């Protein structure tokens with residue numbers, strides 16, 4: 001039986017029979033306790049095999065970047081809002097359905113030609129680790145549902161904290177398993193990590209004092225009154241991730257008070273403007289509290305790293321919480337060659353990192369770290385049945401309640417890969433991105449917009465007729481040309497995506513006028529270790545080919561696409 005060639009059909013001998021499935025107590029119990037017999041056991045193992053290899057090979061063979069079927073057509077098959085009374089499918093049917101009907105219309109993010117987003121291939125072992133996490137089903141909200149896994153989580157948190165802050169051996173010995181201190185928390189992503197960091201900063205400032213129980217208890221209005229404040233602001237460059245504007249909303253300070261600071265010609269925060277803004281705010285007649293300055297270590301759109309040491313100096317000078325959003329760039333710290341790009345991160349009060357980006361973990365893992373091991377007490381919550389005062393329950397210091405043991409995945413992945421393994425991935429991404437930039441500069445049809453500092457770059461099609469005119473043109477004419485280029489980039493990107501082989505993303509870079517103003521650009525993220533220069537050249541060749549085949553019709557079809 002085991003030698004049998006594996007097909008989905010062989011998993012499901014009765015797939016074509018018309019048997020009515022029923023939910024009864026006995027079958028139900030089998031799904032919890034153990035497989036009915038040896039035969040089912042073998043079948044279950046085969047499912048796992050299918051998930052590991054079948055799905056993988058299937059995607060590789062049959063699925064490009066995405067299928068050509070429109071969302072509208074697809075959604076016609078998903079309009080049933082009734083939960084069926086009886087079971088409809090066996091696991092075999094479900095697996096087959098997913099492989100045959102869902103997977104082909106999903107996106108093959110693992111393709112080395114998929115270089116448009118921060119989601120990519122993950123190592124095989126991540127699927128095993130993810131399965132183990134599901135099988136153990138530990139809940140890290142409290143010790144009673146996780147025990148040693150909570151302890152293990154504290155250990156991996158200390159490892160990453162040390163990678164960022166490189167504090168003393170004595171410091172880590174003191175805090176690594178200390179129930180009274182917390183070096184960081186796991187959370188479902190960079191967004192909530194940013195929320196957590198700035199929630200802590202807010203509560204740390206509006207802390208309890210005479211006749212005031214703290215902002216967490218009394219709310220924003222009472223807090224502003226108690227501290228004689230009229231508004232709170234957060235400062236970040238205009239390349240800040242949009243999650244920071246959500247933070248403004250969630251924390252109740254209003255997201256119009258998340259103030260974007262201009263970038264300079266390195267595509268990083270203009271520190272003179274940052275300083276000037278801080279001074280203006282301090283002299284303002286509105287009593288303003290600057291809750292935090294956020295430095296970006298790997299901007300989502302350009303991969304650029306803000307001048308963290310200068311920002312740290314400014315924050316120290318004015319006594320402002322310094323948060324570094326390293327959701328993307330954080331793992332660069334594992335590279336001996338490129339770690340220096342993040343210098344200054346060790347001076348941050350808090351740091352956001354994502355596991356599901358450059359730690360190559362499956363979706364759903366973010367982290368936030370703090371320099372001060374006690375600062376998380378500002379958001380501590382206790383309950384009678386969980387997270388009791390003085391317990392090791394990790395839920396005390398987390399925005400989330402129940403959550404999975406993603407720390408087990410990271411901890412194991414670090415053991416499997418070693419820092420050096422991750423460094424190879426990081427170095428590859430940065431070096432291919434640099435080669436990519438050179439290739440763009442060699443090609444007359446393209447213009448490099450933001451050179452890669454890490455492994456992200458943006459560029460634009462820059463057709464000859466525009467190139468010739470460019471230097472002779474005034475600002476108004478340049479605007480018109482930029483509009484035309486935006487349109488061209490947009491169509492080329494769309495058509496390439498629809499062709500289904502390659503995917504580069506598109507974004508609008510908001511830039512000050514002295515840097516050319518807002519531009520629609522193509523954006524590439526190099527993180528797949530299988531993406532090499534041959535592939536990059538193919539992708540650029542395809543873009544050239546699409547450009548030269550453009551007709552007025554292409555633009556019209558774009559218009560209709562946009563209206564959809």
Ligand SMILES: *Cc1c(COP(=O)(O)O)cnc(C)c1O
Pocket residue numbers: 118188189190191192194241243296298299300325326327328354366
């Ligand atoms: C991805 C990203 C985020 C948001 O993280 P999610 O995991 O998508 O919630 C925040 N900041 C930066 C710089 C990012 O790249």
